[in-house]
Amino acid sequence: MATGFIGERSVRLLRVCSDRGWERCPGIIQFSKRSELLMPHVNRIGSGLNHHQAQSNQYMVKAGDTLARIARQHGVSTQQLLEANPQIRNPNLIHAGQMLNLPARVGGTQPARRGNALSGLTEATGNGRASDWDRFQNNPNQRLMRRGQRGPDIAALQGRLTELGYMTEAQRRTGPGIFGSLTERAVTRFQRDHGLTVDGVVGPQTRSSLGARQAAPAAAPPEAPANVENTEAVVPNRTLKWGNVGPDVAGLQKALVETGYMTAEEMNRGTGMFGRLTDRSVKAFQRAWNLSVDGVVGPQTQGALRRALAGETPPQPEVRTNRTQAAEGTTDTRAWLPVNAPRTNQVGNRSAANYNAVLDQFSVGNNPRYARRRGNTYCNIFVWDATRAMGAEIPHWVDQQGRPAEVGARGAWEMDANDTHRWLENQGRSQGWRKVSAAEAQRMANTGHPVVASWRNPGGIGHIAMVRPSAGEMQIAQAGARNFNEGSLRRGFGNAAGATEFFVND
Structure with missing residues (x-):
């Protein structure tokens, strides 16, 4: 395989890929049959990035x-x-053939070599020192800075963000003078922390706030944990939400x-x-x-x-469940x-009594939510509703890989009953569900574990129901052609009762 020389457009692509991350630019990096990286030579004056240097x-x-x-090593x-x-x-998932950037050793430096494409860019755009920022932020003709731009003002911006702790030195070096994804992420973090419009664009207000002496540095990026086994259960001291690391x-x-709300x-x-x-x-x-359900781990x-x-x-809230009147919100x-049903049967609080109370609150026999309409x-x-209330959601919405998804994502x-049966067989185990015998299903229901009875119909849409705790013949609660709060398996599944399969959530 020969690499040859490439033009200026490829040089630009190479630099952008350096900022975005090499694995996002498979067309730039080529692998031989032995997975040896062949970095392209750069055909430009003063630049000769060959694979030995890389x-x-x-x-x-x-x-x-x-x-x-x-x-x-x-x-x-x-x-x-x-x-x-x-x-x-x-940090626990890297793969053979992946290219990693090596940082400078402690006590030493690994400066970009003269002739390196990235060092050439640094020479052209400035060194990104924070002191350069004053020169640009006080310029009344300063342009708006946004993703995709490059130049000495971008390098100065990156230097200022590094000084304030919103970029690491290693991140700054991956694309000096290039406003890529890392720079945009740092800008949006700064805007969010300082009450500015969060758009990733450095305009007059963001530029002024960056230059203000009172701009508070962000905390240094936390170190990723080594592995699950050595991790202790700790309640965080800061507010955590999606995106934190x-x-x-x-x-x-x-x-x-x-506490049973996540699997290992x-x-x-x-x-x-x-x-x-x-x-x-x-x-x-x-x-x-019974907290505000927003996914934010606050006080x-x-x-x-x-x-x-x-x-x-x-x-547990006081919920009157007489099987004739559905609880508020259901x-x-x-x-x-x-x-979001008021009564739950979560891990750590499961019992047959709670299980029955959860099902009763839906009053499935006369709840308009489950009433047959327009043939549906x-x-x-x-x-879906019952298992959500039990902390063992069998989803209604899934993504293309069968993972639970947000509504309308x-x-x-949306899955029908047949799809749900396939999901239980193929993806259910990852969510704590497993197939069991009828006897095991009843035993688990009697201890408060969520149990469903499901039939996959080869010529239709199938059927699924909740198995109730019972000391005698198996009883179920179901919606469908007939809605009832408690009845026999045969009443719900008819002739398919013998082909019904059972799944329990541990």
Whole structure:
């Protein structure tokens, strides 16, 4: 495979890729059959970036490598390696063939070499010192700075953001003078922290605030935790929400695992990173503890989490459940939207009595939400509602990979009963569901564990129902062609009762 020489357009692409992260630019980096990186030569005066020079500051991940091992091999800390590679979202997930930037060793430097394409850009745009910022911010003709631009003013902006703690030195060096994703992210963080319009554009107000002496530095990026096993359950001291990263996020995740609102497998998928799974687990916890369900771990959620770790159970509201009148908040006939039922049966507070009370509050026999209309029945909607109230949601909306999704999210779709059955078989285990025998299903329901009976109809849309605690013949609650709060399996499934399968949430 020959690389040859490339033109100025490719040089620009190379620089942009340096800012965005190499794995997002597969067309720039080519691999031979032996996975040897062949960096293109740069055909421009004063620049000759060949693959030998690139390799001096980069490392190709090999099978069996870990970030900790690579850091030790090159005399740097894992945190320094992470800071030099902001494209790494999960420090526990790197793959063979991936290229990593190597930071300077402690006590030494690795300056860009003369002739390097990036050093040429630095020479052309300035060194990005924070002292350069005054020269640009006081210029009345200063342009608006936004993503995609480049120049000495961008380098000065990056220097100021680095001085204030919104960019690391390693991040600044990945694209000096280029306003890319890292710079935009730093600008939006600064705007959010200082009560400015959060648009990622450096206009007069943002420029003035950046130059103000009272501009408060951001906290240094937290170090990512090493692994799940060594993480302790800790209630965070700061407010946490989607997008936060650090050991306190890992402590929060471990606390959610120990209190039953998150699985260890879910935590392993993004230890120390507050993403979709952590957000969903926090909301389930907030729902169980009758808190504002916003996914933000603030003072109230932190206090409830401390009580949960101490062994307290969620308070149960007084809900009158006489099976003839649905509880407040459970009657929305827009079936595609979720409801937040007042009574719950969460992990740590499960019992047969709570299980029955949760089902009774929906009064499925006469609740307008489940009433048959325009030929549609709502067995899967009732199961969605009931399992949400039990902290074991069987979703109605999923993404293209079958993962639970927000209502109406891009690419998300609604499942019918047959789809739900397939989801239980294929994705259910990742959410704590497993297939069991009828006898095991009844035993688990009698101890308060959520249990469903499901039939996949090869020629239709199938059926699904909630299994009730019962000392005798199995009883179910269901919506469908017939809605009832308690009845036999055969009453609900008819001739398909013998083909019904059972799933329990542990």
